[in-house]
Amino acid sequence: MKTKKSSHRAGNLALAILLPTLGVALPAHAAEHVATFESTLGGWTAIKDTAIFDWVRRAGGTPSSYTGPSHAHGGEYYLYLETSYGNTPGKVAYLESRNFEETVSGITFHYHMYGYHMGTLALEAFDGGVWRPVWSISGQQHAGHASAWTQKRIDLSGRTVEKVRFKGTTGAGYRGDMAIDQVTISTGETAPPPTATSPWSKSGRNIYYADSDGGNVGIGTNSPTADLSVLGN
Structure with a gap:
């Protein structure tokens, strides 16, 4: 069974992977x-x-x-x-x-x-x-x-x-x-946000993916409800 700590680590890794696709401007070298x-x-x-x-x-x-x-x-x-x-x-x-x-x-x-x-x-x-x-x-x-x-x-x-x-x-x-x-x-300056649209959206302190068939998967400030163990510990 995975501990809460490992789940948080997996969640952070997932967020790091997903952020570039969310339309979030990441700082260039400054x-x-x-x-x-x-x-x-x-x-x-x-x-x-x-x-x-x-x-x-x-x-x-x-x-x-x-x-x-x-x-x-x-x-x-x-x-x-x-x-x-x-x-x-x-x-x-x-x-x-x-x-x-x-x-x-x-x-x-x-x-x-x-x-x-x-x-x-x-x-x-x-x-x-x-x-x-x-x-x-x-x-x-x-x-x-x-x-x-x-x-x-x-x-x-x-x-x-x-x-x-x-x-x-x-x-x-x-x-x-x-x-x-x-x-x-x-x-150095902030990189411009991507122009392409993305199905990812920010809601409060959480980030969700809205599937075209309905439903969503979210990553928030609390322990994620989705199983992120595939991303490693």
């Missing part, structure tokens, strides 16, 4: 690619473009008064764009991610923009042919050095995205040190 900047750029590449300085790692406050954060969002280090020593106005520096073979579904990051001369922080996505604008924010966004960092989440699902980049454009003066930290790129 991953999170996190850059904390604690020791390196974490796979990102700094590109000066027209700027004098790159995005660089920094611990503590920035060199200039009345601009920049006093600390990282998490850990000790963050990245910032220096706006002193002639690196204004309208100077551009990029921070570019690597290429992703997987589908890029979203990005989450933290930013700090304290300073009267603050410029523009933008995010762009490369679709394999051109860079396309995704998001941007301009001007002072924080009241002081110690202001809490702002988290931003951007949904990229439905877009063709091979890689992304931050674009920092400096403002009119030295009080414009923008900063970013804790960047996470999410890849």
Whole structure:
């Protein structure tokens, strides 16, 4: 005689076999690619473009008064764009991610923009042919050095995205040190549900097969009434 435990195990196995036929979307491979900047750029590449300085790692406050954060969002280090020593106005520096073979579904990051001369922080996505604008924010966004960092989440699902980049454009003066930290790129997405119809249906917490000749066979959260021993223990 089979025990209740073995029946539950058989039921779970049956459910695992049956789910793909039920029209239930199963998650594709998903991953999170996190850059904390604690020791390196974490796979990102700094590109000066027209700027004098790159995005660089920094611990503590920035060199200039009345601009920049006093600390990282998490850990000790963050990245910032220096706006002193002639690196204004309208100077551009990029921070570019690597290429992703997987589908890029979203990005989450933290930013700090304290300073009267603050410029523009933008995010762009490369679709394999051109860079396309995704998001941007301009001007002072924080009241002081110690202001809490702002988290931003951007949904990229439905877009063709091979890689992304931050674009920092400096403002009119030295009080414009923008900063970013804790960047996470999410890849992978939920597989689309099958288009074919199925005789399987969900009822409450149970799943049933409706036979064309009448009657049904169900698998539920309780011990199944059908004999599933043919599926193994």
